[in-house]
Amino acid sequence: MEEIILKIFIFVFGATIGSFLNVCIYRMPRKESIVKPPSHCPGCQHRINWYDNIPFLSFVFLRGRCRHCGQRISWRYFIVELISASIFLSLYLYFGISLRFWIFAAVSSSLIVASFIDIAIREIPDEISLWGIVIGLIVSVIFPQLHSSASRLTSLGLSFLGLLAGGGSIYITGIIGDAIFKKESMGGGDVKLMAMLGTFIGWKLVLLTFFLAPFFGAIFGIILKIKKGESFIPYGPFLSLAALISVFWGEKIIKWLFLI
Ligand SMILES: [Zn+2]
Structure with a gap:
């Protein structure tokens, strides 16, 4: 009861x-x-x-x-x-x-705001992503258990590695996309959002997010293209959805993928 x-x-x-x-x-x-x-x-x-x-x-x-x-x-x-x-x-x-409940509740809340603003104006506010990066790094020092570590310094290192993996993966995709399509394919907002996510969820889960998001993006993009003839879709909501899935089932998915 x-x-x-x-x-x-x-x-x-x-x-x-x-x-x-x-x-x-x-x-x-x-x-x-x-x-x-x-x-x-x-x-x-x-x-x-x-x-x-x-x-x-x-x-x-x-x-x-x-x-x-x-x-x-x-x-x-x-x-x-x-x-x-x-x-x-x-x-x-x-x-x-638990600690993870509160931290991920805060992260999810900022993802919801970022996603709906991205849908409305095709932009993710820096106030969310840049402050998120700072807070992610600080939280990792205060609560090293977030990165399953006992040392504050290791935890900060893992958080920073997440930042690089998250931001870097989208940034490199953007450069390749620009070269192929001759127009901007990934917004800077997506890079910063993924960098922020990385500081909280670490490099493994943020890379999983990076690989999961296009599946949702593609399904939605195809529907939107057929219905409205629109080809430019906000990517923030798909990154956010993929990040949530990684938070809930990421460890299981990784184990299953690599059979470890
Ligand atoms: Zn009124």
């Missing part, structure tokens, strides 16, 4: 964080502060009351419209809350309430 209550609590906690991530996704590309002013409707500027800001419920209750002016609220709000809640619950089921 207590276990179920804890799971529900983690799910709701994730949704609440998702609600804040929505604010970041909306405001960061507009260079607005993410802490103030309080949430308001982009249509009528009316302040959103707490009871209209409850994850999932408010969206359903208001039928996806602003209470005051009736403007449609984007489905993105609902989806981001649901993704965030599901990831938090999955992290709990895999790692329990």
Whole structure:
């Protein structure tokens, strides 16, 4: 019974964080502060009351419209809350309430924001990736167990190796892609995002991320190409999806691939 209550609590906690991530996704590309002013409707500027800001419920209750002016609220709000809640619950089921839970909850949150901003404006904000790199290196020194190491210096080294592997793999792909297609194929934002991921998950899992992402990207790219004739797709969401899969099943996948 207590276990179920804890799971529900983690799910709701994730949704609440998702609600804040929505604010970041909306405001960061507009260079607005993410802490103030309080949430308001982009249509009528009316302040959103707490009871209209409850994850999932408010969206359903208001039928996806602003209470005051009736403007449609984007489905993105609902989806981001649901993704965030599901990831938090999955992290709990895999790692329990542990160091890895908190660190990967924070990393996943920044991946959600980076992905949805990438979808909206085809750009990943430096505020996320560059600060993420700094925080990843610092966290690795403070908590060497993140890289399954007992020494802080070794952990920092592994984190830095992850940075090089993550950033380097995409950077080199970009250079090769540019030479073949004669146009920019990989954004600098992807390089920085992968460098950031590397500092947290290390070189093995970030390289696995690098190899997994194109599969999702290709499937989605083909669908988008057929439906809309669009050929340029944001890559951040696929890197993020691949990174999450690596966090959850990476060790198993690597063992299976190399039969060790
Ligand atoms: Zn409104």
